[in-house]
Amino acid sequence: MATTTYSDPLAPFFEHSVSAAGLERVLQVVRRHLSMDVAFISRFQDSDRVLDYVDGEAGCVLQPGQVVPLGSGYCLKVIRGELPEYIPDTSRVPAAMEIPETVSIPIGSHLSTPIVLEDHRLFGTLCCFSHQPVASLAERDMDVLRAFAEFLGFYFDLAARREKEREAVAHVIRAAMQDGHLRTVFQPVYDIGRRSLHGFECLSRFDMEPLRPPDQWFSAAHSVGLGMELELHAIRRALSSLECFPAALPFNVNCSPDFILSGRLQALMDDGTDLSRVVLEVTEHAAVNDYAALAEALQPFRARGICLAVDDAGAGYSSMRHILQLQPEIIKLDISITQSIDRDSHRRALAKGLISFAHEIGSRIVAEGVEESAELETLGRLGVDFAQGYYLARPLALQDAVLAARGAGRPGATGMRGARAAGA
Structure with a gap:
């Protein structure tokens, strides 16, 4: 690499x-x-x-x-x-x-x-x-x-x-998929109004050298023609854990528009995955040249209960096009809006507009990157539905996530900050 x-x-x-x-x-x-x-x-x-x-x-x-x-x-x-x-x-x-x-x-x-x-x-x-x-x-x-x-x-x-560099990168990417170097961690998403666990976002981690952020590994995979294969592998690995969790919890998985258009989502149907528990997060920065084709590719999956989320809303122009063209069930506020929102009137004004728009079209709002109690309180007052971030809980290993999910279903169980100590 x-x-x-x-x-x-x-x-x-x-x-x-x-x-x-x-x-x-x-x-x-x-x-x-x-x-x-x-x-x-x-x-x-x-x-x-x-x-x-x-x-x-x-x-x-x-x-x-x-x-x-x-x-x-x-x-x-x-x-x-x-x-x-x-x-x-x-x-x-x-x-x-x-x-x-x-x-x-x-x-x-x-x-x-x-x-x-x-x-x-x-x-x-x-x-x-x-x-x-x-x-x-x-x-x-x-x-x-x-x-x-x-x-x-x-x-x-x-x-x-x-x-030669391409071959070396391809070898490392294939090794990550074949040798189990890619693992899934689960970041809790909390219902602000209920102050309880709502679901998880599934995130990939690569346990191999050189140590790099996940987005760099996915970018490297796309550069050598293995991006779609790695995306499918990551999604399958994440969703293979569904049966370990209570049936009511949704799982968010990230994917690119190109992955959706490639037809590889069909593998989820072939695997027998309960699509009603799956939320596809479409990355904001990924360009879409043909929204009609993307909507058509998504239609059979949405008919089977899969939900769509637009990630990083507010961070750029692409997110608004995604929202208008794809009509997602969930809109995720980018961390650039969430951070310091309690101290920044401009951020609050922008968030308020996005929240009002989302609710008007029947979508729900998830705030990403919540790192302070004051941010969470402000987001709740503005009408944000769900939140995730290090203040609430760090991404959890599978065993810890399962314990958090099972505990959330019991009366008197620890609420929105109960998983912080187990974060990975």
């Missing part, structure tokens, strides 16, 4: 600017600058050459992805010194005329230079050719080609490093 820092000033350019389309453009520039008909990048792979990128005029005989024997053509012979790097007229070079492609393609002039990685390994070659001789080809043209080859060497070297 460590991030490698590269000192080369071109690194940011490659990371953010050069794509496959960008490399194709590089080839086009090379070819046109040198007045060639075809330019290509060949990657040496075992006993073959793979033409990863090709730029040529209409009717070009070479195609991207084409695989040819390593010993055929000009490339390997140039590397071995059996042919010069640039040939203005192939008919004047006997070794070139012995190559079948010189006649079959045909090749009248040719330039080729190796692409070398930082550790001096040979990646392949950057080559250009024209169907007709080009008498003006000179060393200055080779200098241009070598400069582009150096550029490409840096790019492919950085790409290889990035791929």
